[in-house]
Amino acid sequence: MSEKVVTYEIENEIAVVTVDNPPMNALTMELRAQLTSTMDELEEKKDQFKVVILTAKGKAFIAGADIKSFPELTPEKARIRMKTGKRLYEKFERFDRPVLCAINGYCLGGGLEVAMACDLRIASSTAQLGQPEVNLGIIPGGGGTQRLPRLVGAGIAKELIYTGKFITAERAAQIGLVNKVVEPDKLMDEAKEMAALIASKPVMAVRAAKESINTGMNMSLTEALEVESYHWSYLCGTKDMKEGVSAFIEKRKPVFTGQ
Numbered sequence: 001m002s003e004k005v006v007t008y009e010i011e012n013e014i015a016v017v018t019v020d021n022p023p024m025n026a027l028t029m030e031l032r033a034q035l036t037s038t039m040d041e042l043e044e045k046k047d048q049f050k051v052v053i054l055t056a057k058g059k060a061f062i063a064g065a066d067i068k069s070f071p072e073l074t075p076e077k078a079r080i081r082m083k084t085g086k087r088l089y090e091k092f093e094r095f096d097r098p099v100l101c102a103i104n105g106y107c108l109g110g111g112l113e114v115a116m117a118c119d120l121r122i123a124s125s126t127a128q129l130g131q132p133e134v135n136l137g138i139i140p141g142g143g144g145t146q147r148l149p150r151l152v153g154a155g156i157a158k159e160l161i162y163t164g165k166f167i168t169a170e171r172a173a174q175i176g177l178v179n180k181v182v183e184p185d186k187l188m189d190e191a192k193e194m195a196a197l198i199a200s201k202p203v204m205a206v207r208a209a210k211e212s213i214n215t216g217m218n219m220s221l222t223e224a225l226e227v228e229s230y231h232w233s234y235l236c237g238t239k240d241m242k243e244g245v246s247a248f249i250e251k252r253k254p255v256f257t258g259q
Helices: 029-044 067-072 075-093 110-117 132-136 144-152 154-163 169-174 184-199 203-216 221-235 239-250
Strands: 006-011 014-019 051-056 060-063 099-103 106-108 120-124 128-130 166-168 180-182
Touching: 006 029, 014 029, 014 184, 029 075, 051 060, 051 184, 060 110, 075 110, 099 110, 099 184, 106 110, 110 128, 110 144, 120 169, 120 184, 128 169, 132 154, 144 154, 166 169, 169 180, 180 184, 203 221, 203 239
Parallel strands: 014 051, 051 099, 060 106, 099 120, 106 128, 120 180
Antiparallel strands: 006 014, 128 166
16 A cells, blocks of 8 residues: 555645655655545535645645656656646646645645646745756646746746746745745644635635636636626525625625525
């Protein structure tokens, strides 16, 4: 049996997924498989929580792929590898609940691609981020050339990918790659605080917002506005919408039930 390198716990409507694959939490095939199976398992338990936090132990979040396995790669093997990796990234991106990434250290290559597939990113002030694949004679293969420019713009994405340089958490916040930077000892507190705030909102509205944003990003503005309109109209028929409106009018705190 493979060693367990991914664990999770559910508490206060938040599922915390933790990577522990020392020394640098390399994105090995085993880690990919365990992350995927963990998210599959959480999908079946989604009624027990409203937000997921993905984080890691040690001095790295995920410090890239397992480079020692690269010499044996051929174009055919690489394509197979990317297919399995694609499922992992899409698992976070399309997960039924918001996924918040708490970046505790080095977040490089495939690690940054995992983080970008999440909905929100909070980074420790000591974190370093980058897409250094060019230094190995390759390019990002897990969505880096596509998700990065969508987050920070094509110009900055090209700079980071062409040069392979690392950037600080502060710089990542400046360009919109991460949402917030905090001191290392405050990282999980901040992540849980943000997750709790999201969890306090009506789950159907948050889910609809995620679907509307993610789907619309790959459409023309006209098509995307239709998607938004569909979700907005549907939510107007929910009990949570009626409760939210009533609570606002009555100047009281709403009690959402997910209906």
